[in-house]
Amino acid sequence: MSFRENLIKARSHIIFLVALACGLLIVIGLENLMPEKQDVAQVDASAETIPAVSPMTAFDEVTPLPLAVVGESSDEDLAYAQIAWRYFENNTHPETGLVNSADQYPSTTMWETGSYFVAVIAADLLDIISEDEAKARISLALDTLTAMRLFDDILPNKAYNVETGELVDYTNKPVERGLGWSALDIARLVGTLDQITLHYPDLAPQVSAILAHWDLSQMVEDGQLIGGNMADGKLRRDQEGRVGYGQYGAKAMMLMGFDMYRAYDAEAHLMVKVVMGQPIPVDDRLHRNVTPAFTVSEPYVFDGLEFGFDARSHRFATAIYKAQEARYRETGVWTAVSESHLDEAPYFVYSSVWGGGAPWAVMTFRGERLDSKRTVTVKTAFAWYALFGTDYAKELVAELAPLGDPERGWPEGLYEADGSTNGSVTTNTNAVVLAALAFRAHGPLIRAAQ
CATH class of the missing domain: 1.20.5 (Single alpha-helices involved in coiled-coils or other helix-helix interfaces)
Incomplete structure (x- = not known):
């Protein structure tokens, strides 16, 4: 050829x-x-935003702090736990089994009811109460949740009167139809219901009765959490959950078999802000469609204490913690920020690591800045102490320890501005203290052995 x-x-x-x-x-x-790609590990710590092909690469160089489970409770731990449990002894209503959201304020949400269940499980693990008392308390509350009237016969209303079980608004006044439902609040409660069935299998039929009563499918759509909100007399369905809270809520709903692929995907709406040299995960969407989203400690410490971190949340939590410690090391100002109640108007703020367009911003529900109310929060201090056990976390707890009131429980913390006490005493703070102390002895609550 x-x-x-x-x-x-x-x-x-x-x-x-x-x-x-x-x-x-x-x-x-x-x-x-x-142009050459910028090595994320070489990014100038003074830059506000980390540029990266994928925002997640900003966390490649974050080495997760080791967990600090010690396997036992010290006498000091148990004394702290007794103070926290006193709050629940003082604030549980005997007829409904529900607990006041704040000391002597007879209203609650599903989020705070979930916190109460966490507190009971933790108190049992710490032998602060007996297993029989734990089951009796939870059983009574479960019966109430099964019987109470729902918003539009779909899902729990956003708020209830703990004495009567009536649907109420946020001022605890009765409302006939209700306010709608919070998907995040309900998801948080659903996660604790799963913990109940693991710790107390004989209560599983009551949990099943609640889930049969609620139409959880109404708050999940296309892998996202969907809240129901009243606007001009009509129900509006809105996506709920930002980076941190969204993944925490998604984990809870996945325990019940729901596909939460979009809610669990942090990267889709992730931007990274540098605070004190640390990459901080921030959502690129507006909070409540009003103000730039914020990053607080809350969902990350709940994730670690209750479920146990995954690889991503462990890195996120480490960076968020390290930024707070670095602020203290640089300024000498104690720093342990999260969402927190106040003992005066407007009564609730989000103290952020980054939020509203700036580091360390304190935001109201409406997106107004209120930095004068930044609080060194008791719950965040105990949570970091339990999760990571660093010297700074130990110093934080020691600084806040004198605030514990054996007759009332733990208050929110100290106002940073003048060192005075933020005297609001709440379900969430005292539940986190108990969960943190139980974690030190047993690890994540969902895996803790009886």
Whole structure:
């Protein structure tokens, strides 16, 4: 066969090789024209935003802090736990089994009811109460949750009167139809219901009765959490959950078999802000469609204490903690920030690591800045102490320990501005203290052995 014939037969292979060579030359040329990619590990710590091909690469260099489970409770731990449990002794209503959201304020949400269940399980693990008392308390509350009237016969209302079980608004005044439902609040409660069935299997039928009463499918759509909100007398369905809270709520709903692929995906709406040299995960959407979203400690410490971190949340939590410690080391100002109640108007704020467009911003529900009410929070201090056990976390707890009131429980903490006590005493703070102390002895509550 002639050379020409061989060349004709091999023409397809030759064309492929020529095309491959041309493609390689084009790629090399484009790489030479493009600016060098910035190594995330080399990013200037003074920059506000980390540029990266994927925001998650900003956390590649974050080494998760080791967990500080010690396997036992010290006498000091148990004394702290007794103070926290006193709050629940003082604030449980005997007829409904529900607990005041704040000391002597007879209203609650599903989030705070979930916190109460966490507190009971933790108190049992710490032998502060007996297993029989724990089951009796939870059983009574479960009966109430099964019997209480729902918003539009769909899901629990956003708030209830703990004495009567009536639907109420946020001022604890009765409302006939209700306010709608909070998907995040309900998801948090659902996560604690799963913990109940693991710790107390004989209460599983009561949990099943609640889940049969509620239509959880109404708060899940296309892998997202969907809240129900009243607007001009009509029900509006809104996506709920931002980075941190969204993944925490998604984990709870996945325990019940729901596909939460979009809610669990932190990267889809993730931007990274540098605070005190640490990459801080921030959602790129507005909070309540009003103000730039914020990052607080709350969902991350709940995730660690209750479920146990996954690889992503462990890195996020480490960076969020380290930024707070670094602020203290640089300024000498005690720092343990999260959402917190106040003992005066407006009564609730989000003290952020980054939020509203700036580091360390304190935001109201409406997105107003209120930095004067930044609180060194008791619950955050105990949570970091339990999770990571660092010297700074130990120092924080020691600084706040004198605030514990054996007759009332733990208050929110200290106002940073003047060192005075934020005297609001709440379900959430005292539940986190108990959960943190139980974690020190047993690890994550959902895996803790009886």
